[in-house]
Amino acid sequence: MKLCVALDLPTFEENLALARQLQPYDIWLKVGFRSYIRDGKKILQELKAINPNFKIFLDLKLYDIPNTMADAAQEIAKLGVDMFNVHASSGKIAMETVMERLKKVENPPIVLAVTALTSFDDDAFKTIYHDDIDTKALQFAKEAHQAGINGVVCSAHESWMIKANTDNSFLTLTPGIRPFGEDSGDQKRVADINMAREEAVDFIVVGRPIYKSDNPREIVQKILSHL
Numbered sequence: 001m002k003l004c005v006a007l008d009l010p011t012f013e014e015n016l017a018l019a020r021q022l023q024p025y026d027i028w029l030k031v032g033f034r035s036y037i038r039d040g041k042k043i044l045q046e047l048k049a050i051n052p053n054f055k056i057f058l059d060l061k062l063y064d065i066p067n068t069m070a071d072a073a074q075e076i077a078k079l080g081v082d083m084f085n086v087h088a089s090s091g092k093i094a095m096e097t098v099m100e101r102l103k104k105v106e107n108p109p110i111v112l113a114v115t116a117l118t119s120f121d122d123d124a125f126k127t128i129y130h131d132d133i134d135t136k137a138l139q140f141a142k143e144a145h146q147a148g149i150n151g152v153v154c155s156a157h158e159s160w161m162i163k164a165n166t167d168n169s170f171l172t173l174t175p176g177i178r179p180f181g182e183d184s185g186d187q188k189r190v191a192d193i194n195m196a197r198e199e200a201v202d203f204i205v206v207g208r209p210i211y212k213s214d215n216p217r218e219i220v221q222k223i224l225s226h227l
Contacts, residue, residue, distance in 0.1 A: 001197060001227045004028035004057055004173065005220065006207030007047075012039045018210075019050050021217050025224065026053040028082075030205055036060065041079055048080070055082040057173075057203075061114050063087040066094040070101035077105040085153055088113035088140035089129075095147035110171070113144035114153040115162075118176035134158060138165055145170055151202065156191035159199040173203035179223050180209075193226050 005022060007015040007029055015035055022029075035043055036058065047054050058081040062069045069086060076084050086098060095113060102108040115137040116125055125133045134157075141152045141162040151171025154162060159172040179193045196204050206223060213219045 001201055002028055002203050003220070003223055003227060004030050004203050004205045005210055006030045006032065006175075006205055007035055007043075007211075008032060008207050009035075009211055012043060015039075015043065016046055016050070018216055019047050019054070022220055023051045024217075025220060026051070026055075027220070027224075028055040028057055028203065030057045030059050030207075031081075032059040044079055044081060056080075057082065058084040058109075061085055061087050062098075063090045064094075066091075066097035069094050070097045073098045073111070074101050074105065077102060077108055081109050083110040083112065085112040085114055086149075088115055088144050088149075088152065092143040092147050095144055095149050099148040110150045112151045112153050112171065112173055113140065113147075113149045115140040115144075115158065116154065118155045118174075134161065138162060141166055141170075156196045156199045156201055156204075159196075159201045163200055168200075171202045172200070173205065174199075174201045175205040177204040177206050178209060179204075179206060179219075179226070193223065197227075 005027060009015045009018060029047055031043060044056055047056060058076060062072050086095060116133045122133050129136050137154055137158045138161060144152055145166040152162060153173050155176060156174045159174060162172060163170055174196060177191060177196060210216045210219050
């Protein structure tokens with residue numbers, strides 16, 4: 001199980017300051033919408049300059065028509081990131097098109113498909129997808145696996161079920177991790193490290209428990225010691 005730290009701070013400088021504190025650790029860093037729209041590829045370059053062994057997950061959740069998604073995926077690959085994601089609800093054809101396009105790229109990044117956002121509870125999810133989370137997340141995961149996607153973004157609650165119905169090597173990345181039972185905030189389907197391990201999660205994403213701490217390095221060290 002690997003740690004991915006979410007860089008969700010309000011400014012470019014704050015994100016870099018956090019990364020500098022974590023420079024001794026060869027961990028994954030998640031760059032999301034706000035950071036990338038504000039700072040562009042500069043933040044990716046600066047993070048790698050702090051520690052070339054940082055792995056970068058570009059969390060943009062592509063969702064568009066198949067060819068547009070494939071075009072975007074090809075451009076993302078040129079940025080040198082190590083992983084990015086698409087929405088599984090964009091459909092199997094779109095996911096297949098993305099993976100086919102990336103065959104043209106040398107050392108393509110890992111591609112994950114988002115099943116159900118961890119901010120959803122079951123009632124809110126049903127109003128959009130007209131099914132319960134477990135059923136639909138598994139359907140999305142199976143379609144992503146069939147399309148050649150490397151894994152999925154899901155909650156820890158669905159990780160083992162998805163692996164059991166696809167492949168043990170099919171990756172699961174789980175946001176909404178509160179390592180030691182911290183407040184869940186706006187996340188509905190949260191988990192701690194023990195649950196993530198029991199559910200065979202490959203990547204845990206941790207944000208607020210780290211960057212809101214007075215000593216982020218200490219929290220990261222504590223998390224790593226429990227992985």
